[in-house]
Amino acid sequence: MSHDSGERRQFIDLEKKALVRYTYRNQKFEIIVDPEAALNYKKGEEIPLNDIVEGYMVFHNATKGEKASEVILEQTFETDSEEEIVKIILEKGALQLTQAQRKKLLKDKIDEIINFIHIHCINPQTNKPHPPARIESAMDEAGVNIDYILPPEKQAKDIIKQIQAVIPIRLESVVLAVKVTPDFTGPAFSLVAGAGEIIEDQWGNDGTWYAKIEMPSGKQADFLDKINQLTKGKAEVKIVERKSE
Numbered sequence: 001m002s003h004d005s006g007e008r009r010q011f012i013d014l015e016k017k018a019l020v021r022y023t024y025r026n027q028k029f030e031i032i033v034d035p036e037a038a039l040n041y042k043k044g045e046e047i048p049l050n051d052i053v054e055g056y057m058v059f060h061n062a063t064k065g066e067k068a069s070e071v072i073l074e075q076t077f078e079t080d081s082e083e084e085i086v087k088i089i090l091e092k093g094a095l096q097l098t099q100a101q102r103k104k105l106l107k108d109k110i111d112e113i114i115n116f117i118h119i120h121c122i123n124p125q126t127n128k129p130h131p132p133a134r135i136e137s138a139m140d141e142a143g144v145n146i147d148y149i150l151p152p153e154k155q156a157k158d159i160i161k162q163i164q165a166v167i168p169i170r171l172e173s174v175v176l177a178v179k180v181t182p183d184f185t186g187p188a189f190s191l192v193a194g195a196g197e198i199i200e201d202q203w204g205n206d207g208t209w210y211a212k213i214e215m216p217s218g219k220q221a222d223f224l225d226k227i228n229q230l231t232k233g234k235a236e237v238k239i240v241e242r243k244s245e
Contacts, residue, residue, distance in 0.1 A: 017032045017033060017034065017035065017054060018034070018035035018038060018096055018098070018101060019096040020033055020089055020094065021093050021094050022088070022089040022092055022093030022094070024076060024092075025076050027068075027072065028060055029058055029068060029076075029089050029093070030059045030061065030062040031053055031057065031058055031059070031062075031086055031089050031090065031093070032053070032054035032055075032059075033052050033053055033054065033090070033095070034054075035095070036105065037051050038090065039095060039105070039149065041090065042091075042095060043149060049086060049087060049090070052090065053090065056082045056083065058085060058086065058089065073085055102148065105148040106148040108148075109146055109152065110136070110139075110146055112152040113146065113152040113155060114132050114135050114136050114139070115132065115152075116153060117130075117156055118135060118218055119218035119219055120171055120173075120216040120217070120218060121160060121170060121171055121172065121217070121218065122169070122170065122172050122217045122218065123168055124168050124169070129217065129218040129221075130167060130169060135167075138163040138167045138169075139159065139163055141163075141166045142162045142163045142165060142166050144163065157171070170245065171245040172216075172217040172242055172243065172244045172245070173242075173243045174214070174215060174217045174220055174239055174241070174242055174243070175199070175213070175239070175240045175241040175242075175243070176212065176213050176214075176215070176223075176237055176238065176240065177210070177211075177212055177238050177240045178192060178210070178211045178212070178213060178227070178235060178236070179208060179209070179210050180192075180209045180211075180227075180231060180234075180235050181208055181234050181235075182206060182207030184231040184234065184235070185207065185209045187230055188209065188227065188230060188231060191223075191226055191227055191230060192213055195213065195215050196214050196215025196216075196219065196223075197214045197215070198212070198213050199212050199213065224237060
């Protein structure tokens with residue numbers, strides 16, 4: 001076996017880690033993992049094993065520090081590759097999360113969903129985004145259920161429909177026409193490209209850059225502040241179209 005885990009187990013803080021437990025051929029095997037990385041890996045994200053597992057150690061009982069012997073591992077998994085054994089346990093085993101870990105993951109997911117709604121939605125009465133605190137309050141009032149595993153964008157649309165009974169809100173993107181003078185086109189291009197999707201652009205004979213960009217409506221105010229600061233107020237920006245769902 002290639003990874004020497006040696007004495008590392010005494011430095012493991014299990015309160016900040018999680019276990020993946022796998023029972024195979026009447027043997028119980030456990031590995032220690034980063035809970036969020038392991039969860040994301042199981043959801044299909046490509047994450048290096050080194051960022052997930054703790055020292056490539058395999059236990060019968062990690063809490064008690066009872067390591068599985070190399071002989072048992074080789075006989076059970078029919079390989080002497082620690083990396084391959086750990087990968088099998090990670091993929092086929094069950095992730096064991098504590099109540100505190102589940103609570104933290106849920107809180108993080110709620111924050112992600114609130115941020116998604118804040119950026120992608122507006123109050124149609126004001127054409128401005130709702131403050132995050134108002135969105136959170138509406139979610140509480142509507143009794144929204146959150147899944148800490150599903151990505152925020154896969155939950156947001158249903159949640160938006162639910163909170164429409166509480167606050168006026170709709171999904172919206174905005175198309176902006178941007179005109180930048182030649183002395184600012186370099187840095188302005190990077191700013192515009194990073195703010196949304198450039199759907200049309202052209203260059204004037206004098207080096208002026210014209211572009212149309214589509215972005216979530218909630219990003220508009222921040223974009224205007226940044227481009228005005230960058231160009232010292234010389235950029236021209238106007239709304240061409242609002243796209244609602």
